[in-house]
Amino acid sequence: MDLGLQNKVALVMGSSRGMGLAVAEKLVQEGVRVAINSRDAKELKTVADELTQKYKQKVLPLPGDIGNFEDCKGILKETLTRFAGLDMLFCNAGGPPPGSFEDIKEKDWQTAIETNMMGTIRMMRMAYPVMVKNNWGRIVTLTSISVKEVIDNLVLSNVTRLGVVGAVKSLSREIARHGVTVNNVCPGVIDTGRWKELAAALAKKEKAPSKKILETLLADNNKRIPLGRMGSPEEVANLVVFLMSNAASYITGQSISVDGGMTRSVF
Ligand SMILES: NC(=O)c1ccc[n+]([C@@H]2O[C@H](COP(=O)([O-])OP(=O)(O)OC[C@H]3O[C@@H](n4cnc5c(N)ncnc54)[C@H](OP(=O)(O)O)[C@@H]3O)[C@@H](O)[C@H]2O)c1
Numbered sequence: 001m002d003l004g005l006q007n008k009v010a011l012v013m014g015s016s017r018g019m020g021l022a023v024a025e026k027l028v029q030e031g032v033r034v035a036i037n038s039r040d041a042k043e044l045k046t047v048a049d050e051l052t053q054k055y056k057q058k059v060l061p062l063p064g065d066i067g068n069f070e071d072c073k074g075i076l077k078e079t080l081t082r083f084a085g086l087d088m089l090f091c092n093a094g095g096p097p098p099g100s101f102e103d104i105k106e107k108d109w110q111t112a113i114e115t116n117m118m119g120t121i122r123m124m125r126m127a128y129p130v131m132v133k134n135n136w137g138r139i140v141t142l143t144s145i146s147v148k149e150v151i152d153n154l155v156l157s158n159v160t161r162l163g164v165v166g167a168v169k170s171l172s173r174e175i176a177r178h179g180v181t182v183n184n185v186c187p188g189v190i191d192t193g194r195w196k197e198l199a200a201a202l203a204k205k206e207k208a209p210s211k212k213i214l215e216t217l218l219a220d221n222n223k224r225i226p227l228g229r230m231g232s233p234e235e236v237a238n239l240v241v242f243l244m245s246n247a248a249s250y251i252t253g254q255s256i257s258v259d260g261g262m263t264r265s266v267f
Helices: 018-029 041-055 069-083 106-134 155-178 194-206 210-224 233-244
Strands: 009-012 033-036 088-091 137-142 180-187 255-258
Touching: 009 018, 009 069, 018 033, 018 041, 018 088, 018 233, 033 041, 033 069, 069 106, 088 106, 088 233, 106 137, 106 155, 106 180, 137 155, 137 233, 155 180, 180 233, 194 210, 233 255
Parallel strands: 009 033, 009 088, 088 137, 137 180, 180 255
Antiparallel strands: none
């Protein structure tokens, strides 16, 4: 299938590792000119240099925090300056810390709202006018299956990601007639460093060894996944890149799971 992405420009937020990196790499493979982002400038530059060398195509590192308005403004401005346009935007950041209503403090609520909800909303707000002007564009957000079925002990994810889904649906309806689609991808259990992070946070709370908690978490998950295993970042990136392609021209406003069949909800 010809995805028709050659020479287009993509800004991939949260992409020095994990699913964001898998999306960036697949786009580079499709001949897209890609800007990558994360907060750790040094790690980001190393990743950009590796991709540039591997694919003989310049990948632009744009460090910054999606939770910070000025950073986001600067990242978008630099993308437009360096690539003279923007066709595709991928909105992503690290996940909020685990915890229940009882555990989570005011400051953590504010950070999660700024990062996981407002970060995505502000990037979409800043980027879509460029796409509307071109009469073509693709915006894909990354949330979680928590938007379809709440996950216990992940209340920050359960709440902030629903704001993103509302924004995706609203924006998709406002700009569809300009050839710009807006969709959301909902990963289930994906093999990235996020699981080590969650296990370390739980280990602290339960005063148990992190390795043991991680093994238990993953074994429990595998029992609940009909396909019987975690997904890979590349399996998520396959859907993201498809949604960004010409082949997905009639899909907009959707939240689609990549979860090995884990979610029980029908929609
Ligand atoms: N892995 C899973 O099973 C799973 C399942 C469902 C949902 N999710 C969600 O999907 C998202 C991506 O997950 P992942 O597992 O791929 O994460 P990951 O491996 O931890 O990668 C996160 C990436 O985002 C960057 N990042 C974090 N905070 C940022 C910020 N404020 N601004 C800009 N960049 C930021 C990180 O680099 P820096 O730290 O240097 O900024 C890194 O490049 C997360 O929100 C996660 O909660 C993950």
